[in-house]
Amino acid sequence: MTLPENSTYYNPVLPGWHSDPSCIQVNGTFYCVTSTFISFPGLPIYASKDLVNWKHVSHVWNRESQLPGYSWITEGQQDGMYAATIRFNDGVFYVICEYLDAPGKDAGVLFKSTDPFDDASWSNAVTFPVSKIDPDLFWDDDGKVYVATQGIQLQEMNMNTGRLGVARDLWPGTGGVWPEGPHIYKRDGYYYLMIAEGGTAEDHSITIARSRNITGPYTAHPRNPIMTNRGTQEYFQTVGHGDLFQDAQGNWWGMCLATRSGPAYKSYPMGRETVLFPVTWNTGDWPILQPVRGRMSGWPLPEPSRDLPGDGPFNSDPDVYDFPLGEPIPRNLVYWRVPRDGAFTVTDKGLQVVLGRNDLAGSKGGAEYGARAISFIGRRQTHSLFTFSVDLSFAPWKAGQEAGVTAFLTQEANIQLGVVIVDSQLSFRFNASGRTNTTAVPSGWANQPIRLQIQMATPDTYTFAAMLASDTRKKVVLGTASAELLSGGSGPFVGTLIGVYATCNGAGTGLDCPSCTPKAYFNRWRYTGAAQYISATETVPSQVDISKSVV
Structure with a gap:
């Protein structure tokens, strides 16, 4: 035997x-x-x-x-x-x-x-x-x-x-x-x-x-x-x-x-x-x-198999989400607390996100100022090295109206790249847990879908970039941040979520932004893992250079 x-x-x-x-x-x-x-x-x-x-x-x-x-x-x-x-x-x-x-x-x-x-x-x-x-x-x-x-x-x-x-x-x-x-x-x-x-x-x-x-x-x-x-x-x-x-x-x-x-x-x-x-x-x-x-x-593992019922994704698989009308929001996307009714809707324009009155930091004040007033949805970061991108269609016309992508640990520790109005100029705002810088959106990009990207080409640094969805060759790097910002601190029990947000940064009353606030639309959501570190120096599969890749 x-x-x-x-x-x-x-x-x-x-x-x-x-x-x-x-x-x-x-x-x-x-x-x-x-x-x-x-x-x-x-x-x-x-x-x-x-x-x-x-x-x-x-x-x-x-x-x-x-x-x-x-x-x-x-x-x-x-x-x-x-x-x-x-x-x-x-x-x-x-x-x-x-x-x-x-x-x-x-x-x-x-x-x-x-x-x-x-x-x-x-x-x-x-x-x-x-x-x-x-x-x-x-x-x-x-x-x-x-x-x-x-x-x-x-x-x-x-x-x-x-x-x-x-x-x-x-x-x-x-x-x-x-x-x-x-x-x-x-x-x-x-x-x-x-x-x-x-x-x-x-x-x-x-x-x-x-x-x-x-x-x-x-x-x-x-x-x-x-x-x-x-x-x-x-x-x-x-x-x-x-x-x-x-x-x-x-x-x-x-x-x-x-x-x-x-x-x-x-x-x-x-x-x-x-x-x-x-x-x-x-x-x-x-x-x-x-x-x-x-x-x-x-012990000998059971024979490899993916023969399982249900409609959810496998944890290590890439996200390839185009949010077709009539389909549910994918199961691996989550919110920070139960969202308000109607805040996230799949439409013929993609995933529609109603701007929340609070930014991601919000407030620690419970229902009105920390829970239902934040519009954020994300998926777990599941790879040491990865690329995430999503196409944003958003036409802010007033200061404070903002939508973008985020690497999010808690409301007190997150990194953001948003599209905003600054001094009447359509701009990118990069925010690494309170440290911000703004860059004007290139001329000719207005009123076109913009692809926002988060990438880790090394396990210690997040890189945020943007490009026209219709011409990804013209990528602009807008900020980098250390992974230590999203390690421990206010979130030692949790882990980083990669996703999108939309906010009017406090305008309006109660839970609501002003009625004339535009909505943000996200489409072509992509997450692709490149490698897992299994020690300080070893990866599986073999480490690949993702610094030039665009998904």
């Missing part, structure tokens, strides 16, 4: 901002959910047959009516959907999460679906009071359902009403700060409790304990942590917050978050990404987690 050879693959398997992964396997298909905080739609579901090609098949939170009122009262840039868990039981998929900082609302949210490939199948939320983040779901052999949360605490749960039982302390971890992200597994008569410790930065780690009883006492692994890259020179840092699952052949795997920053931990614009690692879990023994690296070797 010839045993199958180990597989080689590359991390991250879900590149771009995909933090706090939770994953399962059902009938040969793998499903993962990741954190989304205040972006909307929230809680993406990715499906895969082979653990490498991940298709974005739905969002758990895809309708404001599922959680009415939550988004528009959330002020913080990193509040919202924290560290969900996905589980499957008796034909139903469950996603449980905490929605952080919605004043007056229950923070615990539980969604159900019998078809995770369909947005409409996800239920309205069962809400429940909870004071701790990172809820886990566990069905015991006697049919009881438990929720474990940060701390680490355990409570019995009624899945229909959300009612929770008395909280029991389980295990405080090994002494690292913020014991959180718990997941419970039952195997060979033991309850295994795997958690994250050490905070979410350089000291992040995974630790584990086990008990013969779900309520404890729990005995820690004698060689904790069982996973970390702290104190190393590895390119992948902040490794932690993991989940374990089996493939259809019974092999164990794990997913966790990591940051491609190296030990300097200064430049990591994609934030916390999802990595895959093999797990050896022999009968009666502790699980052994293979350390996270860019190039991995482990």
Whole structure:
């Protein structure tokens, strides 16, 4: 008998901002959910047959009516959907999460679906009071359902009403700060409790304990942590917050978050990404987690396949969007909070964006001054090197009317290139988190579609440029900015989104710009990845020169 050879693959398997992964396997298909905080739609579901090609098949939170009122009262840039868990039981998929900082609302949210490939199948939320983040779901052999949360605490749960039982302390971890992200597994008569410790930065780690009883006492692994890259020179840092699952052949795997920053931990614009690692879990023994690296070797992967239902894109694929009339907005494009009705519409002119009263910085003042008044839509940056471009048709006639492209981490950290009026002159304005410069639009470009471009030809620098859509040979570079501007700071939990915005920069009243404000139209949206860095010096595929490319 010839045993199958180990597989080689590359991390991250879900590149771009995909933090706090939770994953399962059902009938040969793998499903993962990741954190989304205040972006909307929230809680993406990715499906895969082979653990490498991940298709974005739905969002758990895809309708404001599922959680009415939550988004528009959330002020913080990193509040919202924290560290969900996905589980499957008796034909139903469950996603449980905490929605952080919605004043007056229950923070615990539980969604159900019998078809995770369909947005409409996800239920309205069962809400429940909870004071701790990172809820886990566990069905015991006697049919009881438990929720474990940060701390680490355990409570019995009624899945229909959300009612929770008395909280029991389980295990405080090994002494690292913020014991959180718990997941419970039952195997060979033991309850295994795997958690994250050490905070979410350089000291992040995974630790584990086990008990013969779900309520404890729990005995820690004698060689904790069982996973970390702290104190190393590895390119992948902040490794932690993991989940374990089996493939259809019974092999164990794990997913966790990591940051491609190296030990300097200064430049990591994609934030916390999802990595895959093999797990050896022999009968009666502790699980052994293979350390996270860019190039991995482990159990034989399932045969490569993209044979999955649903209409979403695969995460690493390019965007080729022309916004045909009658088609929905592509699933991988998201907003910063639930958008106002009518702010984004697919028309015969492309994607119509109604100018928001606030600029991207907006205000931290909730519904009127930070949420519904911002017009922004974007997709995750999913490559170390990439080119993004979009054609803008926009005819501002008054100072303050602006539309353009942005690399966006939070409302407090973003880089923009917009078309504006300055001193009665049609101009480009480049804004790198408050540092601005303006350049007159070349004569002859007015009243014509302008192609705006964001490019990373190196992993540390964003380059913003413009050209006529009808003559891309005449490209004008209008600004560059360091990726460090979009690394950590006001957004250490999130990652960069690449997209478009439109604003009247405060004109008007309430939520509305003046009625005579023009609309912006975006068309020919293109995003093409060129390379992924898997170490400080290695890329896959081989690095290519994209500095002269135009998409």
